[in-house]
Amino acid sequence: MSKLYSSILTKISKQKKQFAVLIDPDKFQSDSLLDLAEKCKVDLLLIGGSIITNGNFEECISTIRKKTKIPLIIFPGNNLQISSSADGILLLSLISGRNPDMLIGKHVISAPLLKSSGLEIIPTGYMLIESGTQTAALYMSGTSPIPSHKDDIAMCTAMAGEMLGLKLIYMDAGSGAKNCISGSMIKKVRKSINIPLIVGGGINTVEKVHNACSAGADIIVVGNALEKNELLLKKIAETIHSF
Numbered sequence: 001m002s003k004l005y006s007s008i009l010t011k012i013s014k015q016k017k018q019f020a021v022l023i024d025p026d027k028f029q030s031d032s033l034l035d036l037a038e039k040c041k042v043d044l045l046l047i048g049g050s051i052i053t054n055g056n057f058e059e060c061i062s063t064i065r066k067k068t069k070i071p072l073i074i075f076p077g078n079n080l081q082i083s084s085s086a087d088g089i090l091l092l093s094l095i096s097g098r099n100p101d102m103l104i105g106k107h108v109i110s111a112p113l114l115k116s117s118g119l120e121i122i123p124t125g126y127m128l129i130e131s132g133t134q135t136a137a138l139y140m141s142g143t144s145p146i147p148s149h150k151d152d153i154a155m156c157t158a159m160a161g162e163m164l165g166l167k168l169i170y171m172d173a174g175s176g177a178k179n180c181i182s183g184s185m186i187k188k189v190r191k192s193i194n195i196p197l198i199v200g201g202g203i204n205t206v207e208k209v210h211n212a213c214s215a216g217a218d219i220i221v222v223g224n225a226l227e228k229n230e231l232l233l234k235k236i237a238e239t240i241h242s243f
C-alpha cells in the first residue's frame, strides 16, 4: 500500500541519499531526460507546477509513465493536478504559510477524488523558505515564506508538522530560486525531526547538491537547472549517490 514511502525509508535506513527530478508539465518535451534519468538511477520523478498553461497534465503523466519505471509522484501546484496514472502524490499542507486553503481547504475539496484515485498518498509538510525573489509558489499560494535566516522558525515549523502526523517535510526555496536554502537551516531542521527531509529550489550546481546532502537533506530535488542543461543530471546523480 505504501510502497513509495517504504522505499524512501529503506534507502534512508541504508544511509542513501535520493535524487528527485522535478518535471514541469509545461516544459516537458524530451525523452532524452527520461533515458538519462534511468541510466543515472534517479530515485524519483516529481511532476507538477505552480501553474500549468497547456492543459496536458494527464497526457504528460501517462506518457512519462509508459516510458520509465522510475516512481512518478505528483507534486501538485493545485487541486487540478491529480491523475491516477502516477504512482503517488505528495499531499502538501503548506505549513510555513497561514492560508487555510493551502493548509486544509483544497484537501477537503480533493478528498473524494484522491481516495478513489488509487494513488499512494504521502502527507507532506511543505515549507516555503525566502529565497531573494518572489517565486511562483509564493505568489500562487498567497503566503509569506519563512525568512531565510530564521532557522529556529523553520525548525519549530517542521517539528509541528511531524507532531501533526505528516510523513515528510519538504523545504523549498521555490523553483529557480536565486538563493537556495542555507546549510545551517537544513541542519537544524534535520536534527529536530525523525521523518524524511526533502530539499529543493535553486539547486543548480554540484556544489549546492553536496552542501544540501552534507547538511542532512535525504532527498534533493532539481528541476530548473536540468531544463537549462540536461547533462548536469549525470554529475548531480553521481554526487548524490556517492555521498
Ligand code: 1GP
Pocket (backbone or CB within 6 Å): 022, 172, 173, 174, 175, 176, 177, 199, 200, 201, 202, 203, 221, 222, 223, 224, 225
Ligand atoms: C521547486 O523544489 C523545486 O518547487 C525545484 O526547484 O526548479 O529550482 O530546481 P528548482
